[in-house]
Amino acid sequence: MTIALREQFPFYAARAACHYLDNAATSQIHSQALAAMVGQESHRANVHRSPYRLAEAATQAYGDARAKVARFLNAASCAEVVFTSGATASLNLVAYSFGETLKAGDEVVLSAAEHHSNFVPWLRLKERAGICLRILPVLPNGRIDTARLQDLVTERCRLIAITHCSNVTGAVTDVAAVVAAARAVGAKVLLDGAQQVQHGPVDVAALGADFYAFSSHKCFGPTGVGVLWGKKAMLALLPPFLSGGGMVGSVSLETATFAAPPARFEAGTPPVGQAIGLGAAVDWMMTLPWAEIHRYESMLLARLLAGLAVFPAVRLIGPADLHARLPIVSFEVAGIHPHDVCQVLGEREVALRGGHHCAQPLLAALGSEGATRASLALYNDQADVDAFLNGLEHALKVLS
Numbered sequence: 374m375t376i377a378l379r380e381q382f383p384f385y386a387a388r389a390a391c392h393y394l395d396n397a398a399t400s401q402i403h404s405q406a407l408a409a410m411v412g413q414e415s416h417r418a419n420v421h422r423s424p425y426r427l428a429e430a431a432t433q434a435y436g437d438a439r440a441k442v443a444r445f446l447n448a449a450s451c452a453e454v455v456f457t458s459g460a461t462a463s464l465n466l467v468a469y470s471f472g473e474t475l476k477a478g479d480e481v482v483l484s485a486a487e488h489h490s491n492f493v494p495w496l497r498l499k500e501r502a503g504i505c506l507r508i509l510p511v512l513p514n515g516r517i518d519t520a521r522l523q524d525l526v527t528e529r530c531r532l533i534a535i536t537h538c539s540n541v542t543g544a545v546t547d548v549a550a551v552v553a554a555a556r557a558v559g560a561k562v563l564l565d566g567a568q569q570v571q572h573g574p575v576d577v578a579a580l581g582a583d584f585y586a587f588s589s590h591k592c593f594g595p596t597g598v599g600v601l602w603g604k605k606a607m608l609a610l611l612p613p614f615l616s617g618g619g620m621v622g623s624v625s626l627e628t629a630t631f632a633a634p635p636a637r638f639e640a641g642t643p644p645v646g647q648a649i650g651l652g653a654a655v656d657w658m659m660t661l662p663w664a665e666i667h668r669y670e671s672m673l674l675a676r677l678l679a680g681l682a683v684f685p686a687v688r689l690i691g692p693a694d695l696h697a698r699l700p701i702v703s704f705e706v707a708g709i710h711p712h713d714v715c716q717v718l719g720e721r722e723v724a725l726r727g728g729h730h731c732a733q734p735l736l737a738a739l740g741s742e743g744a745t746r747a748s749l750a751l752y753n754d755q756a757d758v759d760a761f762l763n764g765l766e767h768a769l770k771v772l773s
């Protein structure tokens with residue numbers, strides 16, 4: 374990489390020795406995002422409420438953050454960007470609000486590769502509303518079997534809700550095939566972009582979906598905020614999810630009317646400081662040379678996959694090729710619990726995650742009870758990958 378990135382992350386000033394490879398769980402915050410958030414929180418006022426200058430400045434900064442996110446997503450307008458508390462809240466918002474427009478017998482298509490955040494809300498909707506869930510299976514390499522769209526997406530399908538990239542396998546979904554299948558029957562598409570956004574700006578117009586959900590903390594912004602993007606016409610049709618201040622037109626003792634989106638979906642005081650931090654993070658991301666970063670991340674991924682392939686006891690959970698794949702690598706070690714692997718590597722300052730990764734249906738489909746995961750971001754380097762591989766060799770010796 375020709376640009377020096379680590380010095381832009383306060384984390385590395387404090388923990389230079391850490392090989393942080395848990396970026397799929399949360400990425401480190403960029404200094405610009407932190408500064409913007411601290412700046413806001415130390416001079417704060419509520420938004421949309423009061424006419425004094427400080428409050429007007431807060432409202433302006435909150436609106437500016439929305440505009441930055443809209444640019445990052447190539448959204449048609451700021452009104453398409455709803456701030457939530459994170460991807461989980463965004464996905465639940467669609468399951469509840471879009472869910473209210475569904476009736477018994479309507480079908481929602483998911484995949485077996487979904488994070489629980491895009492699975493459990495739909496299971497609960499099935500119980501509440503009697504909708505049917507149809508599940509796209511995964512292939513043995515963990516990729517979603519989009520060839521099955523043909524028989525699983527029927528005239529009764531109202532929505533395909535699917536991950537843009539798996540948090541376990543790193544496989545990127547063939548979104549074009551999903552959108553084409555949905556359009557053929559007049560269904561809508563919700564993409565869970567939680568993992569994708571860390572690896573560059575997303576073009577929602579080009580993707581052609583109706584909804585896109587992500588979290589700030591996975592794309593170098595603060596925790597506590599996320600986004601639901603929705604096509605303007607779609608959001609306009611949806612009833613509110615949470616109710617309270619800020620989302621109404623007028624309220625009487627008998628009834629209430631609701632504001633237009635995005636305010637309709639932002640009940641209560643929003644995460645103002647965090648949204649402003651996220652705005653700064655995506656602004657920074659838009660200045661980066663993404664083609665170069667993708668080449669760099671692929672080089673690190675290839676090194677990591679080649680290193681893993683050397684261990685006979687290791688089984689990769691996910692595609693072994695680099696095509697349509699992000700640098701998220703999960704694997705099992707025969708006879709060794711993933712938490713033990715993580716602990717031994719943790720003692721060497723290699724930060725990994727182990728367990729079911731909130732994707733139990735996927736692990737079950739791939740015959741796994743738990744996996745260890747290394748996930749890379751743009752600030753990782755070869756030394757991180759090598760520390761991981763050397764640490765794994767050591768772990769296999771001490772744990773076998």
Ligand code: PLP
Nearest residue numbers: 459460461488490540565567588
């Ligand atoms: N979807 C995917 C694919 C994820 O990986 C995650 C988190 O790991 C989520 C949704 C939920 O994100 P959050 O916990 O930030 O709401």
